Amino acid sequence: MASPSPVRPGPFLLASLAAAAGFAAVYLVFVRTNAGQNLDERGLLESAAMFGAWSRTALAFLNGMPAFSVVLAAAALCWAALIRRRWVASAIALASALTANAATYVLKQYVLDRPDLGHNALGGNSMPSGHATLAASAAAAVYLAVTPRYRPLAAFAGTTYAVLAGVVMLVNQWHLAADVVAAFMLVAAIAAPATWLALRTERAPGTPPQLRIRWERVSLRIALGAAVVAALALMLVLVVPPEGRRVGTVPQFFAAGAAAITASGYACSAAACRLVTRAARRSHTASARP
Template sequence: MNNHAATQRSGPRRHAAARPAAWPFVLAALISLAGMAASFKFFIKTTTGQYMDESALVEAAVVGERIGTQVAQVLDLLPATSLVIAVLVILFVTLARRRWKAAGFALVAMAAANLSTQLIKAGLPDRPDLGVNTLALNSLPSGHSTLAASAAAAVFLVVSPRWRPAAAFVGGSYAVIAGISTLINQWHRPSDVLAAFFVVAFWTALAALVVMRTGPGWNVWLGADKHWASSRWWPALAALLALLAGAAAFLILRSVSGATSTTSYFLLGVGQIMVVGYGLTVAGTLLLTLPVRRRSRR
């Protein structure tokens, strides 16, 4: 009995000695910042970017008419619904598993992402006049998309490693759908959604480093074949969707100079949202599972 208790007490210390390196998380945060800056520079500061963005927003009206008012109303609820789901899941995990620190850092990251979005939106200048018929008011990043993505990221941070691959895919899909819904309802342009995803990714990467280092006792990887939520199929499916969306966006981009449908730029915008959304999903899954996988082999 004493030996077993001693083993339990020594376990966390042994895991804590193998803390994950900080540089992958810092690098991920810097890449996210670069993505945010690139979204602003191309879609706001260039004529081509403005035209693509505004065309997608205009064509979204056609899609909105086709799917009907009821479907659009359901899409309206997605960002707020994601917040309720995230709070309930975090509350359950915190009370059931006593992951107080992880829950705290996840909520701080969620709040920081949403606050940053509002500050960036207020601080960035209006869209410059580059000859494109568009509203000058800056709408980047999307607050609705930030809310949905940050809620999904908060759940991703608090669940144990065996649940993270599935949680990342489900949460990433939810954020992608919520982002597309803001486009369909003509609340935001595609670039607004992309910028929101990068803002959330920045704070998630920083919070992930703290979560991984303050919860070594439960950040333990059992193996991809030990639980259905740990399956390699989750990141593989996200990567496949990102690749397919990227290929479709590339083909649409090549065809827009010729005869196109009335929704070409809208579909291009959807493809961009899916590429970034699912691409970040894969990156986040690898970022938080690879360190515990290496540690479990030691």
């Protein structure tokens, strides 16, 4: 039997620190400043003006996505542990998900504070989003539990699910866009070192390099495209005269929020694929040495 992969912790710790820094930046800009709160709230108010009660009725079935996330993650962990005998990876995945959701609760309820700057559409602090954390941590748990061969695909598919859930929360006016982005950053900060722990217990990843690189590139292209959309949406706001920037008449704020959710999610997917690709290359190099 091959020995576990000689994976270095450095890149994973750096990724975790980068995600934590992203979380802090989102909080400082979109919660602690007047401009950030105003921008974030306008996206939510535009969502209400554009979709209103229609989304709460026609898309009510999507409100069950957080509960479905739990079922999805539980099924994946049971399959990995009982069928594939991946006990350690399943335990790491479960611990990672529980840690992310516990951290979200503690941060929202006891640590982070939202100053009243006149932009409290939801009332009180709503960052990070508990629902977005649940969806993203479930996707991360599946990513950690599956075999190394399918991990890049799981990262992309899980991100797609989490991004869809995040956009639905904005459309249904559950959360501000920054709440969702912060939740993604928090889950990524915890999942990165968890990935290193999982890789340490496994043999070298068996996914062909071209497949790992393919999912990384697809994720990166979507993230960059969404970032461009967000930037252009905010730039188009400047074209509209201030007196014409009434809620519901300038949907660019909503577009910027939805694009930011998409960009942050797929950036995490690209990073996850990159980390397992680097680990696979190092494992292959180490195993090839005489």
